[in-house]
Amino acid sequence: MEHLAPNLVGDLGAFIARNAVWAGPVLGLITFGESMAFIGAFFPATALMVIAGGLAAAGILDPFAVIAWCVAGAVLGDAVSYWIGRRAGPGAFRSPAMQRRRRTIARARLFFRKYGSASIYLCRFLGPVRAFVPLIAGMTSMNQARFQIANVGSAIVWAPIMLAPGYLAAKGAQQAHFSGAWIVVGALAAVAVALFGRRLFKGWRAASSPGRPVRKPSDRPLP
Secondary structure, X not given: OOOHHHHHHHHHHHHHHHOHHHHHHHHHHHHHHHOOOOOHHHOOHHHHHHHHHHHHHOOOOOHXXXXXXXXXXXXXXXXXXXXHHHHXXXXXXXXXXXXXXXXXXXXXXXXXXXXXXXXXXXXXXXXXXXXXXXXXHHHOOOOXXXXXXXXXXXXXXXXXXXXXXXXXXXXXXXXXXXHHHHHHHHHHHHHHHHHHHHHHHHHHHHHOOOOOOOOOHHHOOOO
C-alpha cells in the first residue's frame, strides 16, 4: 500500500491534467470515498487536492468547479456515514468491525464528546478519525439538522483550504515578482493546518492513553 499510494496519486493527477472535463467527478468521488468509515484511508484526497489546486492556478482546471465537486463529495460522504450510523444505532459499537478498530473508535468518540457539533468541522483536518466522527454522530443520534448544517458548512471551508497550498504555490511560480510571498503564504497555511491537527490529535490521544484515569468508552454510558 505504501508504494501504491504515490503511484495512484500520480496517475490520477496526470489523468485530470489531461482530461479536465473529468477532473470534477474524479475529485468528487475521491472526497466522497475519503469521508467513508473503514475505507477512507484508501482514498488519497489530500494529495490529489493539492495537485488540483496547482492545476487550477495554471488555468487547466476551473477552480470553482473543482471546489464545488470537492464540497459535494465531502458532504455526501459524511451524510452517508451519518445515515449508516443512524441505521446501525449504538449497538454497533460492539460489532466485530468496530471492535477491530477500538483505539480509533475510542479516540473518535472522545473527540466527538469533547467538541460536539464543532467536531464535524475539526475532524475534516484529522486523518486518523476523519471518517469515523460522522459515523459516530449518527450512531449516537446527533440531531440531523445540526449535523447537516455542520457538514455543509465545514465542507465549504475545508475544500478551499485544502486546495490553497497547491494553488498559491503555482501562482507564485507563474508570477516571479510575487513568488516568495505566495509560496510563504501557502506554506504557512499548510503548516498552520498541520500543527492545529497535530495539537488536537495529541490532546485526544493523551486523553485515551492507558496511563490516564479515563474509563474505556465501552464502560461509559452511551451518549
